[in-house]
Amino acid sequence: MRTFRYLYGPVPSRRLGRSLGIDLVPHKVCTYNCIYCQVGRTTEETVVRKEYIPKEEVLEEVRSFLAKEGPPIDHLSLSGSGEPTLHSQIRSIIEGIKGMSKTPVAVLTNGSLLYEKEVREDLLLADVVLPSLDAVSQEVFRKINRPPGVFSVDNVIAGIVEFRKIYRGQIWLEILFCRGVNDGRDELRRMKEAIDRIGPDRVHLNTVVRPPAETWARPLSNQELEEIRVFFGERASIITEFDRHLFSVSEGNRRQEILKILKRRPLSHVDLSKGMGISPEELEGEIRPLVQEGTVRVRFFEDSVYYEMAKRDESL
Template sequence: MKYIYGPVPSRRLGRSLGVDLVPTKICTYDCIYCQIAKTTLRTLERKEYVPAETILRDVQEALREVRGHVDYIACSGSGEPCLNSAIGEIIEGIKEITRIPVAVITNSSLLHLEEVRKALLKADCIMPSLDAVTPAAFQGINRPHPSLEITKIIEGLAAFRREYKGQIWLEILLCQGVNDGQEEIEGLQKTIRTIRPDRVQLNTVVRPAVEAYAFALPPDRMEQIRAALGEAVEIIAEFEGMRHLISSEDVEEKVIRIIQRRPETPEDLAKALGLNTIEIKRIVDKLTKEGKIKSRLFNERLYYEIDKGEADKRA
């Protein structure tokens, strides 16, 4: 099941089963705050990077093995999922397999394309991001493909709202000194009124990012911005998920597969795997000694991430 991860605790989706629609790290952006890795291929080319048949087979296998409740199947992962030209077929296929709702986590960059908007219509929830509305902030935080323009992306989001009957949860991720200025916040306020999402979710840098200068906003500033953007805006809280056993796979391998996507704390790993933190500590200590993972401190919290040598072996 190369293209499936989790179920993992998610602050936005509860307990979600993740589906990678593109290989690591193929994306339209190279965001400074990305928690996965620097973009290796920044592209706008849509093609079937991973065959729909392969993904649907992996989803079926994962659902047979998983234990406990799954709140969502999330098409997201290690790059921009809408780059996979079979995303519509994949969404339809998942919905034929299971009644678990399907969410798509996208950076919104391809929503100006009619074929992309049409492909997403059968998903239950679309979770687009919009971190900036001015060209300077857009370039500063998202580092997009040179052909992308923020005005077209906003137009695409507005068009999708008119066409789509499901839930749209808009995420805005703020980095200190990059996209948190007054002009940007006022622009976001106007744009939110244009897009009319069902929810607006404010986020900041909570895990180690690819760029050391991607700093989190302090809580009081986040609250100021939340108030400025309107009553319907929420600050995403840390997830307090329940413990579940998630599969019969070897636990060490499961730890590696989870942190291969993004750095995790021991507490996050314990929640995802249904283990206590003492058991997790024993496992991560062993994997660290073997050179498969490594630890680092970020915002005074301990995170584990994949070692580069191990990541290269698994690529």
């Protein structure tokens, strides 16, 4: 059975259902270095757009995956181990995918490059774009997203506002809250103003629910998130845990799939077993040897057991 290099999952997704991830940049190339990042600290912080991964290889993998028999997929999602709009060919990759499938294409972006006209135009064919916006003041922006010096959060917001003007698809804005960092009263008030300026279709509120890049990035309580949801109004919702859309992986490939998924992000025992459509006991049987041999390690976060790669394996 074929192993894909640039595709992962389908993995549990809180917003996109059963979503096939398409990774457009290597781990971990990003314009930001967020304190809460679940794929770890950024190793290459850059604003340089280029063809990080050969476009034709990505499209060939998607074509090959779609040709397989299997349960339907809800979204084909450009995301992965960093910022997908850094890929200079993202427009023709979306065009290529649209040419081979009717499945909606989603782009999960931090929105940092939308101030560039070319990037805004590159995303026009996507069905849903999910930009993040965790701060509206420069000081909080620097603290939570840790961008390179060139970035101004005012420009980032202006870029998303401009994108809204020309884009006909859905915009789901995500705000991730870290306790004591971006949840201050004044920041929330200004965020609400920014949301009104942008006019997204939905606003998704999130907090630190998976092991973060920095251990001091802490979550808000459900009650605090709920208060923010009410303050932000009817467009806002709290993203709930994935609990449906099981997917299966063939027996022979389970170990490989587990490693591929964990290479991109830590996952809890519950998420991993639900996502793979296997019982917690079956997962235990698969994962225990990986932990014993030192390939995967256990990490505790907020009363849950998570698994993550103990060391990087670029062949996965």
